[in-house]
Amino acid sequence: MDQDAFTTVDAYLVEALLDRDEVLDQALSDSRAAGLPAINVAPNQGKLLQLLAQMVGATRILEIGTLGGYSTIWLARALPPDGQLVTLEYDPKHAEVARRNIERAGLADRVEVKVGRGVDLLPSLTGPFDFSFIDADKASNPAYFAGALKLSRPGSVIVVDNVVRAGAVLEAGGSADVQGIRRMNEMIAAEARVTATAVQTVGSKGWDGFCLIRVVG
Ligand code: SAH
Ligand code: MG
Numbered sequence: 001m002d003q004d005a006f007t008t009v010d011a012y013l014v015e016a017l018l019d020r021d022e023v024l025d026q027a028l029s030d031s032r033a034a035g036l037p038a039i040n041v042a043p044n045q046g047k048l049l050q051l052l053a054q055m056v057g058a059t060r061i062l063e064i065g066t067l068g069g070y071s072t073i074w075l076a077r078a079l080p081p082d083g084q085l086v087t088l089e090y091d092p093k094h095a096e097v098a099r100r101n102i103e104r105a106g107l108a109d110r111v112e113v114k115v116g117r118g119v120d121l122l123p124s125l126t127g128p129f130d131f132s133f134i135d136a137d138k139a140s141n142p143a144y145f146a147g148a149l150k151l152s153r154p155g156s157v158i159v160v161d162n163v164v165r166a167g168a169v170l171e172a173g174g175s176a177d178v179q180g181i182r183r184m185n186e187m188i189a190a191e192a193r194v195t196a197t198a199v200q201t202v203g204s205k206g207w208d209g210f211c212l213i214r215v216v217g
Contacts, residue, residue: 031068
Protein backbone atom coordinates (compact mmCIF):
# COMPACT_ATOMS: atom_id res chain seq x y z
CA MET A 1 0.00 0.00 0.00
CA ASP A 2 1.32 3.42 -0.91
CA GLN A 3 -0.57 5.58 1.55
CA ASP A 4 1.47 8.69 0.74
CA ALA A 5 0.51 8.46 -2.92
CA PHE A 6 -3.17 7.89 -2.08
CA THR A 7 -3.15 10.93 0.21
CA THR A 8 -1.35 13.12 -2.33
CA VAL A 9 -3.73 12.15 -5.14
CA ASP A 10 -6.75 12.81 -2.87
CA ALA A 11 -5.33 16.25 -2.08
CA TYR A 12 -4.95 16.91 -5.81
CA LEU A 13 -8.51 15.75 -6.59
CA VAL A 14 -10.00 17.85 -3.80
CA GLU A 15 -8.02 20.89 -4.91
CA ALA A 16 -8.90 20.33 -8.58
CA LEU A 17 -12.64 19.67 -8.27
CA LEU A 18 -14.08 20.82 -4.94
CA ASP A 19 -14.81 24.38 -3.84
CA ARG A 20 -12.94 25.69 -0.81
CA ASP A 21 -15.34 25.62 2.09
CA GLU A 22 -14.59 27.31 5.39
CA VAL A 23 -17.70 25.97 7.12
CA LEU A 24 -16.68 22.37 6.42
CA ASP A 25 -13.05 23.07 7.38
CA GLN A 26 -14.22 24.68 10.62
CA ALA A 27 -16.48 21.69 11.35
CA LEU A 28 -13.45 19.43 11.14
CA SER A 29 -11.13 21.64 13.17
CA ASP A 30 -13.75 22.11 15.91
CA SER A 31 -14.32 18.35 15.94
CA ARG A 32 -10.56 17.78 16.36
CA ALA A 33 -10.34 20.47 19.06
CA ALA A 34 -13.15 18.72 20.97
CA GLY A 35 -11.20 15.44 20.84
CA LEU A 36 -13.42 13.62 18.33
CA PRO A 37 -11.64 10.93 16.31
CA ALA A 38 -10.71 11.76 12.69
CA ILE A 39 -12.99 9.10 11.23
CA ASN A 40 -15.19 11.41 9.15
CA VAL A 41 -15.51 10.83 5.42
CA ALA A 42 -12.89 12.49 3.21
CA PRO A 43 -14.04 15.68 1.40
CA ASN A 44 -14.29 13.95 -1.97
CA GLN A 45 -16.34 11.16 -0.35
CA GLY A 46 -18.61 13.73 1.30
CA LYS A 47 -19.14 15.30 -2.10
CA LEU A 48 -19.97 11.86 -3.53
CA LEU A 49 -22.68 11.43 -0.88
CA GLN A 50 -24.05 14.86 -1.70
CA LEU A 51 -24.12 14.11 -5.45
CA LEU A 52 -25.85 10.76 -4.89
CA ALA A 53 -28.49 12.38 -2.69
CA GLN A 54 -29.06 15.07 -5.31
CA MET A 55 -29.26 12.46 -8.08
CA VAL A 56 -32.15 10.71 -6.32
CA GLY A 57 -33.78 14.09 -5.58
CA ALA A 58 -33.75 13.36 -1.87
CA THR A 59 -36.00 15.47 0.32
CA ARG A 60 -35.69 13.23 3.39
CA ILE A 61 -32.32 11.78 4.41
CA LEU A 62 -31.42 9.40 7.25
CA GLU A 63 -27.92 9.16 8.67
CA ILE A 64 -26.75 6.67 11.30
CA GLY A 65 -23.47 7.84 12.91
CA THR A 66 -23.16 11.64 13.11
CA LEU A 67 -19.77 12.19 14.77
CA GLY A 68 -19.14 15.95 14.42
CA GLY A 69 -21.67 16.40 11.62
CA TYR A 70 -19.17 16.55 8.76
CA SER A 71 -20.92 14.04 6.47
CA THR A 72 -24.21 15.43 7.80
CA ILE A 73 -23.42 18.89 6.39
CA TRP A 74 -22.45 17.44 2.99
CA LEU A 75 -25.71 15.51 2.85
CA ALA A 76 -27.98 18.23 4.24
CA ARG A 77 -26.73 20.61 1.55
CA ALA A 78 -28.27 18.26 -1.02
CA LEU A 79 -31.72 19.00 0.43
CA PRO A 80 -34.21 21.60 -0.77
CA PRO A 81 -35.00 24.31 1.85
CA ASP A 82 -38.03 22.35 3.08
CA GLY A 83 -36.10 19.05 3.18
CA GLN A 84 -35.24 17.10 6.31
CA LEU A 85 -32.27 15.09 7.56
CA VAL A 86 -32.43 12.94 10.69
CA THR A 87 -29.07 11.81 12.06
CA LEU A 88 -28.56 9.33 14.90
CA GLU A 89 -25.61 9.52 17.32
CA TYR A 90 -24.89 7.50 20.44
CA ASP A 91 -22.34 9.84 22.07
CA PRO A 92 -23.90 13.03 23.52
CA LYS A 93 -20.57 14.85 23.22
CA HIS A 94 -20.34 14.06 19.51
CA ALA A 95 -23.96 15.19 19.07
CA GLU A 96 -23.25 18.49 20.83
CA VAL A 97 -20.25 19.23 18.59
CA ALA A 98 -22.32 18.24 15.55
CA ARG A 99 -25.21 20.53 16.49
CA ARG A 100 -22.84 23.52 16.71
CA ASN A 101 -21.28 22.66 13.34
CA ILE A 102 -24.70 22.19 11.71
CA GLU A 103 -25.93 25.48 13.20
CA ARG A 104 -22.89 27.34 11.82
CA ALA A 105 -23.56 25.78 8.42
CA GLY A 106 -27.05 27.32 8.49
CA LEU A 107 -28.69 23.90 8.36
CA ALA A 108 -30.25 23.67 11.84
CA ASP A 109 -33.72 24.22 10.36
CA ARG A 110 -33.56 20.99 8.36
CA VAL A 111 -31.31 18.72 10.47
CA GLU A 112 -32.35 16.85 13.60
CA VAL A 113 -29.63 15.16 15.68
CA LYS A 114 -31.14 12.40 17.80
CA VAL A 115 -29.06 10.99 20.67
CA GLY A 116 -29.18 7.30 21.49
CA ARG A 117 -28.29 3.90 20.13
CA GLY A 118 -29.18 3.55 16.48
CA VAL A 119 -31.02 0.28 17.09
CA ASP A 120 -33.16 1.95 19.78
CA LEU A 121 -33.92 5.10 17.78
CA LEU A 122 -34.69 3.54 14.39
CA PRO A 123 -38.11 2.11 15.39
CA SER A 124 -39.26 5.59 16.49
CA LEU A 125 -38.66 7.12 13.06
CA THR A 126 -41.27 7.69 10.38
CA GLY A 127 -40.37 7.00 6.76
CA PRO A 128 -39.99 7.10 3.94
CA PHE A 129 -36.43 8.34 3.57
CA ASP A 130 -35.16 8.80 0.02
CA PHE A 131 -31.52 8.33 0.99
CA SER A 132 -29.85 6.65 3.98
CA PHE A 133 -26.19 6.74 5.01
CA ILE A 134 -25.11 4.02 7.44
CA ASP A 135 -21.83 4.92 9.17
CA ALA A 136 -21.94 3.99 12.88
CA ASP A 137 -20.81 0.85 14.78
CA LYS A 138 -20.31 -1.70 12.02
CA ALA A 139 -21.29 -4.65 14.24
CA SER A 140 -24.86 -3.32 14.08
CA ASN A 141 -24.93 -3.07 10.28
CA PRO A 142 -27.43 -5.95 9.91
CA ALA A 143 -29.91 -4.09 12.14
CA TYR A 144 -29.15 -0.76 10.45
CA PHE A 145 -29.69 -2.22 6.99
CA ALA A 146 -32.98 -3.80 8.07
CA GLY A 147 -34.08 -0.58 9.77
CA ALA A 148 -33.14 1.65 6.84
CA LEU A 149 -34.87 -0.70 4.41
CA LYS A 150 -38.05 -0.58 6.50
CA LEU A 151 -37.92 3.23 6.30
CA SER A 152 -37.33 3.25 2.53
CA ARG A 153 -39.60 3.26 -0.53
CA PRO A 154 -38.98 1.81 -3.98
CA GLY A 155 -36.32 4.06 -5.51
CA SER A 156 -34.63 4.89 -2.20
CA VAL A 157 -30.87 4.54 -1.99
CA ILE A 158 -28.85 3.25 0.98
CA VAL A 159 -25.08 3.77 1.26
CA VAL A 160 -23.05 1.85 3.84
CA ASP A 161 -19.56 3.15 4.66
CA ASN A 162 -16.36 1.28 5.57
CA VAL A 163 -17.28 -2.16 4.27
CA VAL A 164 -13.76 -3.26 3.23
CA ARG A 165 -11.61 -2.26 6.22
CA ALA A 166 -8.21 -2.72 4.54
CA GLY A 167 -9.24 -6.20 3.42
CA ALA A 168 -10.30 -7.41 6.87
CA VAL A 169 -13.78 -8.07 5.41
CA LEU A 170 -12.38 -11.37 4.08
CA GLU A 171 -12.03 -12.78 7.61
CA ALA A 172 -15.16 -14.84 8.27
CA GLY A 173 -14.23 -15.18 11.96
CA GLY A 174 -13.00 -11.59 12.21
CA SER A 175 -13.94 -8.77 14.57
CA ALA A 176 -17.54 -8.00 15.49
CA ASP A 177 -17.38 -5.14 12.97
CA VAL A 178 -16.26 -7.46 10.16
CA GLN A 179 -18.90 -10.02 11.08
CA GLY A 180 -21.53 -7.27 11.03
CA ILE A 181 -20.50 -6.30 7.50
CA ARG A 182 -20.43 -9.90 6.25
CA ARG A 183 -23.83 -10.69 7.80
CA MET A 184 -25.26 -7.54 6.23
CA ASN A 185 -23.92 -8.59 2.83
CA GLU A 186 -25.69 -11.95 3.23
CA MET A 187 -28.93 -10.16 4.11
CA ILE A 188 -28.62 -7.88 1.09
CA ALA A 189 -27.97 -10.84 -1.21
CA ALA A 190 -31.03 -12.67 0.12
CA GLU A 191 -33.32 -9.62 0.06
CA ALA A 192 -35.48 -9.44 -3.07
CA ARG A 193 -36.41 -5.79 -2.42
CA VAL A 194 -32.88 -4.49 -3.02
CA THR A 195 -30.12 -4.58 -5.61
CA ALA A 196 -26.58 -3.67 -4.58
CA THR A 197 -22.88 -3.47 -5.28
CA ALA A 198 -19.77 -2.63 -3.26
CA VAL A 199 -16.70 -0.73 -4.42
CA GLN A 200 -13.23 -0.58 -2.87
CA THR A 201 -11.67 2.83 -2.35
CA VAL A 202 -8.18 4.14 -1.62
CA GLY A 203 -7.46 7.69 -0.56
CA SER A 204 -6.56 9.90 2.37
CA LYS A 205 -8.53 7.52 4.62
CA GLY A 206 -6.57 4.44 3.53
CA TRP A 207 -8.04 1.33 1.90
CA ASP A 208 -11.75 0.82 2.45
CA GLY A 209 -14.96 0.79 0.45
CA PHE A 210 -18.67 1.47 0.37
CA CYS A 211 -21.79 -0.52 -0.40
CA LEU A 212 -24.41 1.09 -2.65
CA ILE A 213 -27.92 -0.29 -2.39
CA ARG A 214 -31.01 0.57 -4.44
CA VAL A 215 -34.42 -0.33 -3.09
CA VAL A 216 -36.53 -1.73 -5.89
CA GLY A 217 -39.61 -3.09 -4.18
N1 SAH B 1 -20.63 9.89 9.48
C1 SAH B 1 -19.54 10.59 10.15
C2 SAH B 1 -18.62 9.62 10.87
C3 SAH B 1 -19.32 8.74 11.87
S1 SAH B 1 -18.17 7.90 12.92
C4 SAH B 1 -18.73 11.36 9.12
O1 SAH B 1 -18.35 10.75 8.12
O2 SAH B 1 -18.48 12.55 9.32
C5 SAH B 1 -19.23 6.80 13.74
C6 SAH B 1 -20.14 7.45 14.77
O3 SAH B 1 -21.09 6.47 15.18
C7 SAH B 1 -19.40 7.93 16.04
O4 SAH B 1 -19.71 9.27 16.30
C8 SAH B 1 -19.96 7.02 17.12
O5 SAH B 1 -20.12 7.65 18.39
C9 SAH B 1 -21.32 6.64 16.56
N2 SAH B 1 -21.89 5.41 17.11
C10 SAH B 1 -21.22 4.34 17.63
N3 SAH B 1 -22.08 3.42 18.06
C11 SAH B 1 -23.33 3.90 17.81
C12 SAH B 1 -24.64 3.41 18.04
N4 SAH B 1 -24.85 2.21 18.62
N5 SAH B 1 -25.68 4.16 17.65
C13 SAH B 1 -25.48 5.37 17.05
N6 SAH B 1 -24.26 5.88 16.83
C14 SAH B 1 -23.20 5.17 17.20
MG1 MG C 1 -17.23 6.09 7.75
